[in-house]
Amino acid sequence: MALNIKASPPTITDVAAKAGVSIKTVSRVMNQEAGVHAQTRAQVLKVVAELKYRPKQSARSLAGARSFLIGLLYYDPSAAFVGGVQQGATLRCREAGYHLVVESLHNDAPDLQQQVDRMVSALRPDGMILTPPLCDNAQVLKALRESHTPCVLISPARDVKGMASVRMDDAGAAEEITNLLISLGHERIAFIKGATDQAASAPRYQGYLRAMKTHHLAVDPALVHQGDFTFASGVEAAHHLLSRRTRPGAVFASNDDMALGVLASAQRLGLSVPGDLSIAGFDDSNAAGLVWPPLTTVRQPMYEMARVAVEMLIVANRSDVPPLTPQGLHRVLEHELVVRGSTSAPPAKSPRPASAVKRRH
Amino acid sequence: MALNIKASPPTITDVAAKAGVSIKTVSRVMNQEAGVHAQTRAQVLKVVAELKYRPKQSARSLAGARSFLIGLLYYDPSAAFVGGVQQGATLRCREAGYHLVVESLHNDAPDLQQQVDRMVSALRPDGMILTPPLCDNAQVLKALRESHTPCVLISPARDVKGMASVRMDDAGAAEEITNLLISLGHERIAFIKGATDQAASAPRYQGYLRAMKTHHLAVDPALVHQGDFTFASGVEAAHHLLSRRTRPGAVFASNDDMALGVLASAQRLGLSVPGDLSIAGFDDSNAAGLVWPPLTTVRQPMYEMARVAVEMLIVANRSDVPPLTPQGLHRVLEHELVVRGSTSAPPAKSPRPASAVKRRH
DNA sequence: CTGAAAGCGCTTACAG
DNA sequence: CTGAAAGCGCTTACAG
Numbered sequence: 035m036a037l038n039i040k041a042s043p044p045t046i047t048d049v050a051a052k053a054g055v056s057i058k059t060v061s062r063v064m065n066q067e068a069g070v071h072a073q074t075r076a077q078v079l080k081v082v083a084e085l086k087y088r089p090k091q092s093a094r095s096l097a098g099a100r101s102f103l104i105g106l107l108y109y110d111p112s113a114a115f116v117g118g119v120q121q122g123a124t125l126r127c128r129e130a131g132y133h134l135v136v137e138s139l140h141n142d143a144p145d146l147q148q149q150v151d152r153m154v155s156a157l158r159p160d161g162m163i164l165t166p167p168l169c170d171n172a173q174v175l176k177a178l179r180e181s182h183t184p185c186v187l188i189s190p191a192r193d194v195k196g197m198a199s200v201r202m203d204d205a206g207a208a209e210e211i212t213n214l215l216i217s218l219g220h221e222r223i224a225f226i227k228g229a230t231d232q233a234a235s236a237p238r239y240q241g242y243l244r245a246m247k248t249h250h251l252a253v254d255p256a257l258v259h260q261g262d263f264t265f266a267s268g269v270e271a272a273h274h275l276l277s278r279r280t281r282p283g284a285v286f287a288s289n290d291d292m293a294l295g296v297l298a299s300a301q302r303l304g305l306s307v308p309g310d311l312s313i314a315g316f317d318d319s320n321a322a323g324l325v326w327p328p329l330t331t332v333r334q335p336m337y338e339m340a341r342v343a344v345e346m347l348i349v350a351n352r353s354d355v356p357p358l359t360p361q362g363l364h365r366v367l368e369h370e371l372v373v374r375g376s377t378s379a380p381p382a383k384s385p386r387p388a389s390a391v392k393r394r395h
Numbered sequence: 396m397a398l399n400i401k402a403s404p405p406t407i408t409d410v411a412a413k414a415g416v417s418i419k420t421v422s423r424v425m426n427q428e429a430g431v432h433a434q435t436r437a438q439v440l441k442v443v444a445e446l447k448y449r450p451k452q453s454a455r456s457l458a459g460a461r462s463f464l465i466g467l468l469y470y471d472p473s474a475a476f477v478g479g480v481q482q483g484a485t486l487r488c489r490e491a492g493y494h495l496v497v498e499s500l501h502n503d504a505p506d507l508q509q510q511v512d513r514m515v516s517a518l519r520p521d522g523m524i525l526t527p528p529l530c531d532n533a534q535v536l537k538a539l540r541e542s543h544t545p546c547v548l549i550s551p552a553r554d555v556k557g558m559a560s561v562r563m564d565d566a567g568a569a570e571e572i573t574n575l576l577i578s579l580g581h582e583r584i585a586f587i588k589g590a591t592d593q594a595a596s597a598p599r600y601q602g603y604l605r606a607m608k609t610h611h612l613a614v615d616p617a618l619v620h621q622g623d624f625t626f627a628s629g630v631e632a633a634h635h636l637l638s639r640r641t642r643p644g645a646v647f648a649s650n651d652d653m654a655l656g657v658l659a660s661a662q663r664l665g666l667s668v669p670g671d672l673s674i675a676g677f678d679d680s681n682a683a684g685l686v687w688p689p690l691t692t693v694r695q696p697m698y699e700m701a702r703v704a705v706e707m708l709i710v711a712n713r714s715d716v717p718p719l720t721p722q723g724l725h726r727v728l729e730h731e732l733v734v735r736g737s738t739s740a741p742p743a744k745s746p747r748p749a750s751a752v753k754r755r756h
Numbered sequence: 757c758t759g760a761a762a763g764c765g766c767t768t769a770c771a772g
Numbered sequence: 773c774t775g776a777a778a779g780c781g782c783t784t785a786c787a788g
Contacts (some may be wrong), residue, residue: 056776058774069774071774096779096780289784
């Protein structure tokens, strides 16, 4: 047994020599190309295992058309969905032999376009995944388009020509949450809007309106408050909503952070939740389950969206697979209602029978 | 003005030709090497700007000794500190022209060593950053050692030979929090321990004990409860602690998630926080500021730790800079007490004067 | 201060 | 089914 003199990792040449084949054959086996004799393949694989050979990404990337790198761009690292997206993306990447490169970008950085350009020019990733609000940022999109990098936008405000997208039905989910509150017997349901410049705000409001309208419930303008997705804006909205002569029986906030602000305010005012006030949020953020009572909310399928996004990008780089059809480029994934302790029937009256609600559907 | 026929990005050869120099000179300029005539440098830089030339990472990596990639390994993506570490690392990487590759690993995956080996063998990153508990995982450390990858461990349980580390003073911070409660007038201070297999648990407990001892306060064993860093374990601990005949006036939990569990329990029992019970946590997690009252806690300098870690790894890969001294390999960074609304003087008695506490120091 | 040559470790395009 | 040659775009080691 010869001593392994060289300290450096084995190369494709080492494997080829030991297996008695050409490097091209080793390459074929490593890339799982068809048309290699089963016996040859087995022999190569055996040597690969013995030598613990791993193809070097930089060499593959330089010689070939793929970098095996996928980029993830995000803005606010504490945003509830970024963690889920990253988790889904990194796991799917590993399964496929890809790697995830992340970059935190400021949405209003003056040199944003250059920052993105630097990344893609240096790395030449096989694709990029963009989360809100970067997926709607003109600078970012411009840099990416010019570099011809395949992109998947996660929940963009609007679809962009030539770029794929994955999203959920924000309006539908908001409608379901509102329906839930209505079915519990609520009629005076306040709504806290999200930031006007964020894509998810409008459809969530629309969903709320739709549910109210479907059930012939009036929307009191005094019960609709403008927020900006922060905890502080939830506190402020609650300050207005809960100090009214006639308090709403339920508050539906466009996201969990604001719902937590309402919860904090309610507790400060000595209101019992959900006894005196039901509260619902949106996101199923980490904190939503770390408060009392735990928050009723909507779980966005961020993990699944990210997996689908990675999948799309891998397909986009494979010549042996048919490209995505136009409709396949835009996917809508299922969300999930998470009903927890912060919602119940209103205090004064008993809930209307579920059948009464159903009849109106 | 000639039409740019080729669609592919410019290479070092294009720049050299247009600038009228050799590719070696362009290389020198791009790498900021000394010994290039100022005029030549300016000319090259001008062409670089005109052509928007960006060196390709895979070519640099294949030819040279550096990959300009740094890896970040983490286990629980929802852990309070992972976000901060990633944020600090990605920003410092960008400043230095590096890129951050992240991978989420299961701490007890049977093929963990292989997973890590795959990553480093493919990417050959210039360094790796490990967060708890992966920085104490034998499988992970073995794969990294065998691949000769420079590593920085973030807050490891124990230092590892040949690997750098960055940490904070867990015991000191826990002592400070306990001192804070004591200075507010508390004497019966309960403590909830962290998971026994996590490195931070022991020093935080030691810090608590040290502060109690310094102030000649007895530690009632019945007021020390074993937790596991989860919200649920905080709820459970509170169930025991708060149902006692003589309730503690304050609870110090080893992390925020458990402190939030205590807060939730207290509110469910109708206790006022901090009026009836003071609560302190550890981490300054996102949720700590999203509850009422907001949690008094300790901010771990995760962002700064990550920046220092990246710095160390970049230095480790530069031949023109002296390597780190043995003591420079292990850094301890400053933490910060975050005093918020969840702590106050105990209900029955007025706080002991601050001078009384000071005298005992 | 500058450059010509070799080579990093793969894939591509082509030949058989 | 298999392989020899060229080349990807840089850096290294060396020469002047």
